[in-house]
Amino acid sequence: MAIGLDLLLLASSTAPAQIRTLVGFRLADWRLRGITYDVQLIASELVTNAIKSTPNAEIRVRLTRERNTVLLGVWDSSNAMPISNASAEASQADTAPDHRTPDITPTHMGAACRSSRRCGRGTTLWYLDLLSDAVRAKGYRCVKLYQADDLPVRPPVLWVFAFGPNGHARVAVSVHAVPGGGWGYHQAGRGRQGYLAPCGDTKYAADQVDALLKHRMFPATW
Known part of the structure; x- marks a missing residue:
């Protein structure tokens, strides 16, 4: 297992952009540019949720590479259950399901x-x-x-x-x-x-x- 990121940071409005940038750098180092968009998007989602759950508290982000898998973990101190919200309306052509096999296994830890x-x-x-x-x-x-x-x-x-x-x-x-x-x-x-x-x-x-x-x-x- 190769650890690419393991850091603690403040749950502030600048954290999602910071994590997107760092995740992009690590995936480039691992020559995994093909999944960069997906991993950055999910990382941003998880960090944003952590910020909403525990604003101005400390959160942990960890990105590791295992065999055929990238594991992304985001930890916060909240006891609340994650809640799914509907996204904004989009066109059918823009949001069709992706039939490619994913190479990422993200997690959210609390x-x-x-x-x-x-x-x-x-x-x-x-x-x-x-x-x-x-x-x-x-x-x-x-x-x-x-x-x-x-x-x-x-x-x-x-x-x-x-x-x-x-x-x-x-x-x-x-x-x-x-x-x-x-x-x-x-x-x-x-x-x-x-x-x-x-x-x-x-x-x-x-x-x-x-x-x-x-x-x-x-x-x-x-």
Whole structure:
């Protein structure tokens, strides 16, 4: 494993631009210019979220290179759950799903998980990995907010992105208990109101995520 960045910085308005620049330099050093745009965009998203969660506090950013993978981690001290917001409206041509195989595995790390009525962590990760495979097959990019073992993390969340040159849309998915027993995929941060599909039906869950992304990309037609 090669560590390209591991730094602490103030959660200020200048941090996203600073991280984008440093990430670009490191990827150039590793001759990975082909994924620079995607990594810089996701790094900026994660740092911006950390700033909103803990303004003027200290955040940590880590970028490492492993075999066939670039791991991007952003840590803040907030206990709040990440919440997915719809992006601004964009044209269908500009925000079509990208069908290339991604070479990046970003993560977002925060304060230690609190005890709650959730599925066992190993099972949760398994369900989220299954969903990740299903939505990748539809051409979307995934951000797994649960992969780093060396820093404390929030409850596991999978972000699914649709990228375009002029914008992007995203959906955050978590796993929670459902009434009557069992577990279900939910939009992160929305509780039971965000229910998507039972964890036993990954294909249907992927279809639900696909429909949400298309609605957020093209609200006038979906």
